[in-house]
Amino acid sequence: MTGLVSAVVEAWDELRIHKVRVLLALVGVAVAVCAITGITAAAQMLTQTVREQSERDGGRDLTLTVNLYPAGATEAPPPAAAYVDAYRDLVERYEVEYASLDMWTQLPVRLPEGRMLVEGQVVEADYGVIHRVQPVQGRWFTDGDAALYAPTVVVNETFLRMLGATDLSVPPTVLLGGDEPVLATVVGVVADRWSQESPRAFVLHAQYERWQLAASAEEMGWNIPSLRIWVPPAMGDEVTDAVRRDLAAAVPGTQVDVWPSTADFSVLDGGARWVVLGIGAFTLLLGGLGLLNISLVTVRYRIREIGIRRSFGATSGRVFFGVLMESVVATVVAGAVGVVLAVAILSAVPFEVVLGTPLQEPPPFPVSAAVTGMVCATAVGALAGLVPAVVAVRVKVIDAIRY
């Protein structure tokens, strides 16, 4: 135990005394570890950003979108309410935690500019979870909103502007519906998806039905919503089969389509991953060669010192281990500096600004990449220290003292 500790202490002392040459030798190693860790972390950030953006459109992994269509023309298709009931039975039977109806429609609204039809999306509260909806003002729907007597709406920024409001400090209201409009309260605002987007609004399906908010009675009766359910990816196929089977049985004469929203979100995989790792490994190799070079030169300068240490009782094994440890300790320190540097850079870079979107779930710091970088740095240190260590052991003590 004392032997190991004293060897590490000795190595640390050597590094402290020769810090300038150590610093010079280790810049490459620190940069390589920083690059490996930093690039991996940045790639994970990018992957998460792509994932979240993708999930805002298609739903979280794995979201199944269920569409029902009347099949065959011989009999009159059932009303939309029948499909909605079938959906609800399905969700209840399988105890699906996150599910939402989803239907696009034209909502009649009365704005200061006059009565107009705006793009409306009829949903349920879980839609916000499934599609990672992040209001820029106010809030998304809660389950309690469906029970409120007066409807609540979430609108986009254009809609809010057209209402003549700039924020929700005093919640604006808007008249919704056709011949018998109802006053709805704006509880949240989402960002426009692109510049000069048309006004659009989300309303809850329960409120849509209660207040008959469609542009016409015909649309109210025949516009069939989709169902979005968020299920564990591993259960995707099983749930898809069950949904097809159960809904076909529940609403005879109906075609059931189920679409999964899967996508490969990995930005850094396959060839790209190997290229990044290759660049990191090459940088590490260059750092190691620099270290080897400087260590060799230093050992030659330190022959006398090695001889003196042998006179103190240092065994050849201890001299070998000591020189090797110097290199290893140095690269471990450099690796740690590289990781700290990567953390500092990642903390300083405003990813939300660079990537243009806030991250709901920022990925954790890639500990595995940091550990890999550290292990590689240590291995390079050991390899770079091997040759100088052999040279140090071969020094003849008597000659060394007189060197």
Place this chain on the structure above:
Amino acid sequence: MALLELTDVTRSVRLPDDRMLHVLRGVTLTVDAGEHVSVVGRSGTGKSTLLNILGLLDAPTTGSYVLDGIPIGRLSARARSRRRGEDFGFVFQQFNLLPGRTALENVAAPLMYARGRAFWRRMRLAEEMLGRVGLGDRVDTMPDKLSGGEQQRVAIARALVRRPRVILADEPTGALDVETGAEVMGLLDDIAAQTDAALIAITHDLSVAARAQRRYRLADGVLTPLVEAPVGHRTEWVGDVPTAVAP
């Protein structure tokens, strides 16, 4: 039982032209604990080789070396290194202090190879030893800021910090002026006596050799007792031979 015992030791090296150079020839020497022995000889007579063999830095070509009852030839290289660290303290002519380290770090350096309490308490032990050689106020000074005499004191403290049983001094005053040399030798004598360590000094300075209880002369690899000068005479080099000279 003698602390160390060389019997009929030779040391030969093969020269590049394949001839054999006999550095030591039939050297026999016995040293007891606490004894002060000096070996005088001109340059190139084999003094340092003898010191290296005594300090386990080199091995005899023939003959036996018994240290504390143990034949050294039977020890592994590792065991020899350990015994060297534990039993011997070296004082070199050029001090051989480690550059870039303070006086304290230099004195503590041998304790890096000690085990147990000696390793963990190395800084305190080194500080105590520096105090004993009168450098308690220079612990944080770098060697290049110390005078020659002070550097040799640091070297002495370093040689003694592991409480060796034998101090091997190779021309300990060779790089010092006469006055400082005498002062350093006095210190070395005192501390060796206090710690009951044997002191073997190899020198070409007859005044340094004169401080020893037993004195030897090494010439052409042959070790012979130095003849005592008659009372009232002093010993001086006459050619290659230390000779009693009337005042």
